[in-house]
Amino acid sequence: MDNLLVIDQLTYKRNMRVLLSDVSLTIPTGSIIGLLGDNGAGKTTLMRLIAGAATNYQGSIILDGEVDKTTIKGMVSFSEQLSGASNDARMGDLAKFYDSIYPEFSMTNFNLLAKNFDLNLKQKLSQLSKGMRRNFVISITLARRARLYLLDEPFDGIDSMKRKKIIENILTWMPDNASVIVSDHHVSDIANLLDQVIIIKDRTVVNQIAADKIREEYNQSIEEYYESFYKEENDND
Amino acid sequence: MISFNKLTKALFRDKVRVVNTFVSMEVVALLTGVVLAFFSSSKGSSFSAGIFAITFTISFFASVIMFFMLTVRQERVWTRNFYRLIPVSSSKFYLANLGSVFLNYLYFGIAQVLLLLIFNISGLISSFKYLDEIVKTLSEAKFPYQVIFSAILLIFIMVIFIWIFVTLIHLIVESISTFLPTLHEKIYRVILYVLVSFVVLKIAGYISNVSNNLFVEFTTSLDKADVANTAAASMLMASGYFTIAVIFISFINVFLLKKWVETDPRSI
Numbered sequence: 001m002d003n004l005l006v007i008d009q010l011t012y013k014r015n016m017r018v019l020l021s022d023v024s025l026t027i028p029t030g031s032i033i034g035l036l037g038d039n040g041a042g043k044t045t046l047m048r049l050i051a052g053a054a055t056n057y058q059g060s061i062i063l064d065g066e067v068d069k070t071t072i073k074g075m076v077s078f079s080e081q082l083s084g085a086s087n088d089a090r091m092g093d094l095a096k097f098y099d100s101i102y103p104e105f106s107m108t109n110f111n112l113l114a115k116n117f118d119l120n121l122k123q124k125l126s127q128l129s130k131g132m133r134r135n136f137v138i139s140i141t142l143a144r145r146a147r148l149y150l151l152d153e154p155f156d157g158i159d160s161m162k163r164k165k166i167i168e169n170i171l172t173w174m175p176d177n178a179s180v181i182v183s184d185h186h187v188s189d190i191a192n193l194l195d196q197v198i199i200i201k202d203r204t205v206v207n208q209i210a211a212d213k214i215r216e217e218y219n220q221s222i223e224e225y226y227e228s229f230y231k232e233e234n235d236n237d
Numbered sequence: 238m239i240s241f242n243k244l245t246k247a248l249f250r251d252k253v254r255v256v257n258t259f260v261s262m263e264v265v266a267l268l269t270g271v272v273l274a275f276f277s278s279s280k281g282s283s284f285s286a287g288i289f290a291i292t293f294t295i296s297f298f299a300s301v302i303m304f305f306m307l308t309v310r311q312e313r314v315w316t317r318n319f320y321r322l323i324p325v326s327s328s329k330f331y332l333a334n335l336g337s338v339f340l341n342y343l344y345f346g347i348a349q350v351l352l353l354l355i356f357n358i359s360g361l362i363s364s365f366k367y368l369d370e371i372v373k374t375l376s377e378a379k380f381p382y383q384v385i386f387s388a389i390l391l392i393f394i395m396v397i398f399i400w401i402f403v404t405l406i407h408l409i410v411e412s413i414s415t416f417l418p419t420l421h422e423k424i425y426r427v428i429l430y431v432l433v434s435f436v437v438l439k440i441a442g443y444i445s446n447v448s449n450n451l452f453v454e455f456t457t458s459l460d461k462a463d464v465a466n467t468a469a470a471s472m473l474m475a476s477g478y479f480t481i482a483v484i485f486i487s488f489i490n491v492f493l494l495k496k497w498v499e500t501d502p503r504s505i
Contacts, residue, residue: 081319101239
């Protein structure tokens with residue numbers, strides 16, 4: 001399988017703190033990857049860097065052979081792309097904005113996704129509950145025909161029924177030549193989805209492994225495997 | 238990649254909702270003003286003059302507030318994921334945002350002219366009987382079109398200059414603050430804004446002094462008897478000076494956007 005994303009020796013500092021240190025990883029095309037780590041481990045920062053929200057880093061990010069940040073932005077659909085949108089804006093208007101900006105945004109797909117999530121597009125962002133907002137974010141993110149989807153904790157504050165619906169939609173709408181990186185710390189929700197797991201701890205990648213290998217060779221669930229990296233810390237607490 | 242025109246149009250639409258809402262509120266204020274003028278005119282003063290004074294005052298303050306609101310909207314765009322993750326080059330992004338703000342203000346300005354005309358229609362109709370006289374006076378006095386044109390040009394360029402100047406200070410502060418600790422960040426930012434504004438204004442003042450000397454030399458060489466042409470030439474020269482400053486600062490702004498200014502991680 002070809003590698004869609006190659007990250008090499010990525011280090012990022014901000015506000016006199018190292019937020020990512022010497023991160024190297026590869027993401028194959030057509031795979032769903034779980035980016036697992038505790039709060040503050042660096043999951044969101046890594047996604048921000050891949051998406052092009054931060055620029056002052058060392059190392060390289062290559063997406064489908066491209067290093068140009070503007071080109072990469074056009075190939076990545078990041079679930080935090082909506083942050084900074086006006087809370088007074090209606091969901092329908094935001095979708096129209098996306099439609100006018102992103103050539104690969106599909107209004108038809110968005111409407112289907114929104115219908116699937118029972119979203120009332122006339123509502124303003126400020127009127128949405130946390131769960132509805134998440135559903136809208138997922139709809140907008142998946143309505144773009146991107147090469148790489150970055151879903152940052154998409155199940156945060158969502159009940160189990162809605163989680164299933166989100167997972168169902170990810171599987172339905174993900175293009176064949178695309179990959180998805182899902183970050184979470186509720187591992188059990190996404191375990192069955194994953195092809196690979198990347199564990200990030202203390203601002204660096206400590207392991208990247210195939211999900212099947214964890215189950216077959218280590219005879220562990222993904223959750224158990226992930227927790228083993230934090231076990232020492234928890235035992236000391 | 239999205240074209241410059243499409244991006245400008247999308248960013249224009251994104252901001253125009255604010256302008257439309259504000260103009261709707263202004264219409265309510267103007268209607269209230271007309272009612273007030275109606276009651277005060279019954280005490281002997283001129284109704285038309287009263288309306289003109291009130292509508293002009295409301296329009297003036299509305300223009301100042303709108304300018305401030307659009308400046309805030311413009312600055313938000315530089316540090317929000319929603320805008321910064323749009324796949325366009327920094328220079329195209331910068332020009333499209335600046336262009337959309339300018340077009341919104343122009344749209345607001347046209348709305349102001351229309352509102353002033355509509356609300357002062359009775360005064361205008363009554364002045365039609367003096368139309369011949371006004372035209373005659375203007376033609377005899379050689380209406381200084383060149384002065385009007387130069388003044389409008391200078392106003393437009395100065396408005397753009399203020400916007401990009403605010404952006405310069407904002408982007409410098411954003412760039413520096415990424416190197417400072419997050420502890421007491423708000424305090425650092427306030428100090429930075431004061432310091433950066435002071436330094437930038439000092440530099441601008443120095444450059445202004447140098448160009449002012451050139452400006453004085455130029456205007457003294459002109460024919461003093463021809464007041465209109467001298468005034469127009471002075472304003473055109475000032476416009477040229479501000480245009481150079483706008484281009485120079487814009488280069489710095491685009492550089493800062495491309496190399497140093499990141500989106501705000503706290504908005505996630």
